[in-house]
Amino acid sequence: MPLPRSEAPITASAHARPLLRVKDLQTTFRVGGNKFVRAVDGVSFDLDPGETVAIVGESGSGKSVTSLSIMGLLPHDSGEVTSGSMRLDGQELRDLNPEAMRRIRGKKISMIFQEPMTSLNPVHTIGRQISEVVIHHEGLSHRAARARAIEMLELVGIPEPTRRVDNYPHQMSGGMRQRAMIAMALSCEPAVLIADEPTTALDVTIQAQMLELMQDLQDRMGMAIIFITHDLGVVAEVADRVVVMYAGEVVESGTVHQIFEAPRMPYTVGLMNSIPRLGTKLPGNRLQTIRGTVPPLSNLPRGCRFHPRCDHATDVCRGTGNHPSLDAAAPGHLVRCARWKDIRFDVEESA
Numbered sequence: 001m002p003l004p005r006s007e008a009p010i011t012a013s014a015h016a017r018p019l020l021r022v023k024d025l026q027t028t029f030r031v032g033g034n035k036f037v038r039a040v041d042g043v044s045f046d047l048d049p050g051e052t053v054a055i056v057g058e059s060g061s062g063k064s065v066t067s068l069s070i071m072g073l074l075p076h077d078s079g080e081v082t083s084g085s086m087r088l089d090g091q092e093l094r095d096l097n098p099e100a101m102r103r104i105r106g107k108k109i110s111m112i113f114q115e116p117m118t119s120l121n122p123v124h125t126i127g128r129q130i131s132e133v134v135i136h137h138e139g140l141s142h143r144a145a146r147a148r149a150i151e152m153l154e155l156v157g158i159p160e161p162t163r164r165v166d167n168y169p170h171q172m173s174g175g176m177r178q179r180a181m182i183a184m185a186l187s188c189e190p191a192v193l194i195a196d197e198p199t200t201a202l203d204v205t206i207q208a209q210m211l212e213l214m215q216d217l218q219d220r221m222g223m224a225i226i227f228i229t230h231d232l233g234v235v236a237e238v239a240d241r242v243v244v245m246y247a248g249e250v251v252e253s254g255t256v257h258q259i260f261e262a263p264r265m266p267y268t269v270g271l272m273n274s275i276p277r278l279g280t281k282l283p284g285n286r287l288q289t290i291r292g293t294v295p296p297l298s299n300l301p302r303g304c305r306f307h308p309r310c311d312h313a314t315d316v317c318r319g320t321g322n323h324p325s326l327d328a329a330a331p332g333h334l335v336r337c338a339r340w341k342d343i344r345f346d347v348e349e350s351a
């Protein structure tokens with residue numbers, strides 16, 4: 001059943017009113033003179049309290065721009081949300097002025113980045129940085145804020161928190177800085193945490209520890225997480241629902257089971273095939289990469305944006321005016337592929 005693009009309610013929420021509803025989000029960048037590109041093009045998804053939605057896709061697919069749009073952190077000289085809606089707890093974020101948005105960031109919605117130094121200030125101690133967040137948002141005294149900082153460092157598993165609270169970021173290892181950043185992001189118990197590739201820069205053991213830590217904190221604090229990654233392998237471990245993005249658009253979304261057990265979009269299957277540790281067997285059982293590269297936003301292919309890289313593409317995928325809509329392949333499972341009814345992928349999970 002094809003859905004008109006503007007009505008496609010991605011990854012159907014079980015709640016009457018989701019915690020966060022992103023609908024038809026469009027974010028545009030000025031790329032010189034009067035030239036604009038649409039880095040996020042009609043993206044919709046819901047996030048319910050306590051759940052994890054993963055946004056996946058190769059570099060340049062629009063994952064980070066989606067999250068920066070929600071956070072109100074686009075570079076203000078070049079990027080702008082040009083249409084759509086982002087409702088957090090019923091409040092339209094686009095209606096908020098910068099000061100009101102500052103009050104929400106850190107308090108109701110927080111973000112952690114791949115590189116901790118993006119959010120940690122090298123010239124202040126970790127304790128001071130966490131304290132500033134809780135003093136700003138909760139009006140705690142300096143003494144109470146320091147106690148909260150120590151408590152948060154302990155919560156994220158930093159040893160000797162009463163000593164570490166006075167460390168500067170450079171006195172900590174990469175893994176510990178990552179933990180400190182998480183402590184800072186969670187210090188006001190936000191309802192939503194956006195984690196943008198939070199484990200990519202870490203070695204495998206620390207990666208696993210960080211994922212475990214985030215899930216543990218989610219269980220304790222009940223926050224919802226938007227987990228941004230190019231790694232579908234990680235998604236299988238952390239997500240309840242998955243949004244696959246390509247060239248600024250959602251190309252498939254559904255529950256983690258639907259995406260892993262019955263993917264319908266060749267791009268999603270391509271991402272799966274390029275992950276060694278996923279344990280998914282496909283014909284030939286060989287590791288593959290998706291041929292070609294993500295197209296530049298200034299020169300998108302006609303028809304389906306993925307067709308030049310797709311082994312299943314036919315004329316119907318290439319034609320001007322044949323831009324595929326998001327169709328419901330099953331309840332809560334949406335796919336943007338003109339041929340999804342014709343293609344079957346032989347995906348089985350290994351033991």
Ligand SMILES: Nc1ncnc2c1ncn2[C@@H]1O[C@H](COP(=O)(O)OP(=O)(O)OP(=O)(O)O)[C@@H](O)[C@H]1O
Pocket residue numbers: 029030031039057058059060061062063064065066075078079230297
């Ligand atoms: N400041 C900017 N000015 C112009 N274009 C931008 C800017 N920031 C991002 N873009 C464009 O938006 C597109 C999406 O970028 P985005 O960072 O969201 O991708 P991503 O999927 O998060 O990739 P990565 O995994 O590398 O972070 C890019 O192709 C880029 O061309």
